[in-house]
Amino acid sequence: MPYLSELLVSPAPAMAPPLPAPRGPLSAFVLEWLVRPPQALPPAPAPVDDPLYGEDSALALYLCYELHYRGFAGVDDGWEWEPSLVALVRELEAAFAARVRDEAGRDEGNDQGNVGVAERLYAMTHGDGDGRSLSRYVAERGTLAHLREFAIHRSCYQLKEADPHTWAIPRLAGAAKAAMVEIQADEYGGGGEHAMHQSLFAVTLRELGLDPSYGAYLDQTPGFTLATVNLVTFFGLHRRWRGALVGHLAVFEMTSVEPMGRYAAALRRFGIGPAGRHFYEVHVVADAHHETVAAEGLAAGLAAQEPALVGDILFGARAIMAVEATFTRRLLTAWAQGRSSLRASVDSVVIDEPAVASTPS
Ligand SMILES: [Fe+2]
């Protein structure tokens, strides 16, 4: 019987993934040029779909953003700061940001001053919501195929979990910076490779019989899921949006404990062993603490230092909640209709039967 620590050896090396297939004229344009040496781009085709959730637009922005993370196999690193590509990204971001503002809606409260930022975040994240809970569905009625689909959707974020928020660190100071570093240190496993949350998620994918390689499921990942990752990358890459990035992380940490517990329970129901559940179970414990650090040390800490950022902190919080609500709605609608929520059925992406450790209970 292997020890849990042996099972937790991450199966996912930090390799640059292959480029995906295009989904329309804009993503085709980006893909066509990225395989060449960096050079000045001709004018890009006009967007043909929604700048936030559209398949073509979301993928085009995602492709450009990945150049700031692990890049792609066969793509020259020089594209990251090629001025003409940066100019295209700025155009895409302008349309993206306008749609995020639509989705996030207006702030109903008083954005002035720092009083009550933590309390307002608690109120936003611990309210009644609209009653549609993805984790509750998966825990109570989800099938193994649903669990795998959910893991595939999340893989484009969880395999780089914490990385976009790390961009906030050099932009913060004092108490807010210390709070961010405390959270991030845990996300990176305190410096232990096999305890990094992104490594733990790779183990979960493997235990579900899925491919744990970074970017393995990009072709199957729909635009509304890419939008959740583009949102945090957008906030992360811009110093101007450091307040929104902090609000985004605060909501992330403050909405984690109960859902993570439900996903762990669902995995247990299908006989997935401790290694596969570890990612979720770690979050139940860690985020019970991170929730407080994020709301009080980080968000309220930043608001105290820079009161002018209160509106941005709350905007970032509303933005992630809105984009995640769309994600939840799209998955639950697809499943209610008996179809896959991915761009291809889960049957065509499972590489192995899951490593079932015990009889489902
Ligand atoms: Fe985490």
Ligand SMILES: [Fe+2]
């Ligand atoms: Fe956390």
